[in-house]
Amino acid sequence: MSVRARRLERVRAAMSELGVDALLLSLGADLPWLSGYEAMPLERLTMLVVPADAPATLVVPRLEAPRVEPDPDVFAIAPFAEGQDPVALVAELVGARRSLAVSDRAWATFVLGLQRALPGTVWSVASAVTGPLRAVKDPAEIEALAAASAAADRVAAALLGGEIRLVGRSEKEVSDDLGRRLVAEGHQKVNFAIVGSGPNSASPHHEPGSRRIEPGEAVVCDFGGTMDGYCSDITRTVWTATTPEADFVELYGVLEAAQAAAVRAAQTGVTCEAVDAAARGPIAEGGYGDAFIHRTGHGIGLEEHEDPYIVAGNTTGLVPGHAFSVEPGIYLDGRFGARIEDIVVAADAGPRPLNTASHALTVVDG
Secondary structure, eight states, X not given: OOHHHHHHHHHHHHHHHHTOSXXXXXXXXXXXXXXXXXXXXXXXXXXXXXETTSOEEEEEETTTGGGOOOOTTTEEEEEEOTTSOHHHHHHHHHTTOOEEEXXXXXXXXXXXXXXXXXXXXXXXXXXXXXXXXXHBOOXXXXXXXXXXXXXXXXXXXXXXXXXXXXXXXXXXXXXXXXXXXXXXXXXXXXXXXEEEEGGGGGSTTOOOOSOBOOSSOEEEEEEEEEETTEEOOEEEEEEESSOOOHHHHHHHHHXXXXXXXXXXXXXXXXXXXXXXXXXXXXXXXXXXXXXXXSOSEEEOSSSSSEEEEXXXXXXXXXXXXXXXXXXXXEEETTTEEEEOBEEEEOOTTSOEESXXXXXXXXXXXX
């Protein structure tokens, strides 16, 4: 049985457990995970209809059908011509089934059309079915993540080693440089390359701009992309050209200890919220609790952010194959900030960090 056929079996088991009569997958990572086909974000509908009790069918625009690699063990293909109503075709495939789960990222226009075509239907999000399944990576997926992480590590090592000039360049120039290096290391796509310098380092999702990086300041570099379908994501924070300020050295020491504590805590059976708490404890004890303003991490795989989320309130227990970031940060508005991020895989033998680039506070001269 193929990997995707086994996934379909697991999907149908989850549907049965949740009382879902049909799963409707459109835009987003669920569709390629199950079918191997990634829909373009067109105004034309693409939707994989997966009834709990009948074969699956991929409804796809005829002009897109040549891009679909057939997989008869998983789905049949139903191309539709220009002028045909794909919503009506999906509704026909759904039939009398009334408990439906639809892709979280499906276009609202099609969801609303299906709601009109299928009155009396109970709707839920597809991620309730697929999220927990996709969160547990198989060995091939873990090795794909490891390869992507190793490629990102090589870029991070170049940053830490001073190969990527910072002082005098704009944040945007450094961001573009990081992206080019990700591609050179084997990524097909750059998903993001955050560069926040000086006071901008205190903005976790800062948009790199025209600000020139100066000597004697913190620079947060958070970057990742997609390599052979799976994502990388790494953050390292450096100081430029001069001896770091004493306040920053103190902050960074607390952050480094917190990130290490969270990685150690990521044992199988431990809840996601307990890993988050392991990062928050040292930061709060260091007096920076109010300056850690985001969750500790997110799952990663076909998407940059997916289940499991490492955050308070998530009582999901880690199991072998869960892959996620551990990325606490401390941000002092108007002054500076820092973040350290690795991708970690939960395993019976203990947490497996996929990133190995140094965490030590590094001064970059250039």
